[in-house]
Amino acid sequence: MSGASGRAAHPRTAARDRAAPRGRGAVVTGENLTADVAVVGAGAVGAATAYFAARAGLRVVVLDRGALGGGTSSAGEGNVLVSDKDTGPELELARHSQRVWREDLHEHGQHWEFESKGGVVVASGAASLAALRDLTARQRAAGVQAVDVGPDELAALESELRPGLAGGAHYPEDAQVQPVLLVAHLLRLASAAGARVLPHEPVTAFQRAGERVTGVVTPRRTVAAPAVVNAAGTWAGEVAALAGIRLPVLPRRGFVLVTEPLPPTIQHKVYAAEYVGDVGSSDAALQSSPVIEGTPAGTVLIGSTRERVGFDRRTSRAALAALARGALGLFPALEGVRAIRAYHGFRPYCPDHLPVIGPDPRAPGLWHACGHEGAGIGLSAGTGQLLAQALTGRPTALGLAPFAPEREGLAA
Numbered sequence: 256m257s258g259a260s261g262r263a264a265h266p267r268t269a270a271r272d273r274a275a276p277r278g279r280g281a282v283v284t285g286e287n288l289t290a291d292v293a294v295v296g297a298g299a300v301g302a303a304t305a306y307f308a309a310r311a312g313l314r315v316v317v318l319d320r321g322a323l324g325g326g327t328s329s330a331g332e333g334n335v336l337v338s339d340k341d342t343g344p345e346l347e348l349a350r351h352s353q354r355v356w357r358e359d360l361h362e363h364g365q366h367w368e369f370e371s372k373g374g375v376v377v378a379s380g381a382a383s384l385a386a387l388r389d390l391t392a393r394q395r396a397a398g399v400q401a402v403d404v405g406p407d408e409l410a411a412l413e414s415e416l417r418p419g420l421a422g423g424a425h426y427p428e429d430a431q432v433q434p435v436l437l438v439a440h441l442l443r444l445a446s447a448a449g450a451r452v453l454p455h456e457p458v459t460a461f462q463r464a465g466e467r468v469t470g471v472v473t474p475r476r477t478v479a480a481p482a483v484v485n486a487a488g489t490w491a492g493e494v495a496a497l498a499g500i501r502l503p504v505l506p507r508r509g510f511v512l513v514t515e516p517l518p519p520t521i522q523h524k525v526y527a528a529e530y531v532g533d534v535g536s537s538d539a540a541l542q543s544s545p546v547i548e549g550t551p552a553g554t555v556l557i558g559s560t561r562e563r564v565g566f567d568r569r570t571s572r573a574a575l576a577a578l579a580r581g582a583l584g585l586f587p588a589l590e591g592v593r594a595i596r597a598y599h600g601f602r603p604y605c606p607d608h609l610p611v612i613g614p615d616p617r618a619p620g621l622w623h624a625c626g627h628e629g630a631g632i633g634l635s636a637g638t639g640q641l642l643a644q645a646l647t648g649r650p651t652a653l654g655l656a657p658f659a660p661e662r663e664g665l666a667a
């Protein structure tokens with residue numbers, strides 16, 4: 256296994272490198288590189304792809320236009336869920352990712368605070384409980400551990416929950432990670448396996464040989480690679496457009512409220528049954544159903560809203576108020592607790608709510624790993640491993656057809 260190598264620069268390039276002025280605003284050229292795989296985007300998905308590809312013996316270069324993990328991966332929560340997915344390809348990817356988190360990545364879990372804490376979904380009334388029971392039955396048939404619980408068992412699982420709830424479900428497989436640590440450590444481990452990681456290098460063009468994508472171009476260098484992975488998250492459509500490809504990845508804004516640190520109050524990841532419907536909805540209007548969890552630092556994360564407002568970065572009082580109301584509706588003990596901050600991000604959203612994973616036949620050499628919407632942290636592990644298998648020509652542990660870039664659902 257070897258690291259991404261510096262290619263002998265063309266004499267003229269080398270002269271330019273030496274002559275490049277350093278200083279504010281100056282373009283400082285770096286050495287041109289060759290690799291087996293260039294990964295565009297150093298979020299959770301790009302980092303996991305880089306990790307598994309480097310571990311599989313490929314020479315990997317990862318490029319990000321900003322700080323490592325500075326995209327949506329630093330603007331969400333860290334839930335690793337099977338509970339919020341109905342049966343179908345996304346649930347299969349989530350179940351595959353569970354295996355990767357717990358087996359392939361097990362030895363590193365402490366670096367990103369992997370906590371197998373389990374999820375508790377609560378239904379406030381008879382109608383939402385009936386819908387939840389239908390969902391858990393389908394999920395169990397697909398192999399998920401989903402345990403139906405009554406009101407008394409709910410109280411035993413989470414003592415601070417509002418009394419009078421209709422019932423719920425317990426999902427022992429749901430887990431949590433700290434996403435910023437996840438990205439940092441996956442990239443550190445990828446580097447240790449020979450990958451080259453280049454922050455603050457925007458990919459501005461592709462190298463081409465006819466239709467084929469043969470590398471990437473940044474303001475500082477070229478990286479020649481027979482495979483280029485588009486892991487640019489919510490901006491993956493812009494990166495695909497550099498190859499003349501249409502890829503409808505859109506932003507879906509979400510806010511999270513963070514409380515002051517508290518003594519342990521909430522043991523599981525707890526959310527309202529209505530959340531599953533919000534996740535699958537294509538409505539553009541503000542949706543908010545409470546998703547609440549404690550963190551090892553003692554703060555409680557209160558998520559999360561969903562709305563399609565483009566890349567509007569303004570704080571929404573309506574969204575934050577809805578989050579606070581939802582949290583108090585589930586946990587009255589949070590009354591009087593201070594929210595110390597709020598943040599937001601833009602989920603990478605495809606019209607059919609499935610990610611795009613695999614080679615793009617419209618531009619051979621270009622691969623995609625993007626569009627994971629509100630589940631890209633949890634699904635990053637499985638996605639990275641599957642792509643590394645495909646990039647090395649091995650059979651993939653899960654079929655990639657439902658995630659193909661040319662599927663019908665992306666034409667909408």
Ligand SMILES: Cc1cc2nc3c(=O)[nH]c(=O)nc-3n(C[C@H](O)[C@H](O)[C@H](O)COP(=O)(O)OP(=O)(O)OC[C@H]3O[C@@H](n4cnc5c(N)ncnc54)[C@H](O)[C@@H]3O)c2cc1C
Binds near residue numbers: 301329456491624627
């Ligand atoms: C409020 C909220 C809560 C969430 N909660 C959860 C959760 O609990 N669990 C979960 O699994 N998911 C959650 N998500 C979703 C999750 O955060 C995303 O699905 C995930 O971070 C996507 O990761 P990514 O690596 O695809 O994208 P990103 O992390 O956005 O990484 C893409 C990177 O590409 C870079 N880039 C873009 N263009 C270029 C270019 N031209 N050249 C070089 N680099 C480029 C960007 O700088 C960025 O760093 C949440 C999201 C939000 C907003």
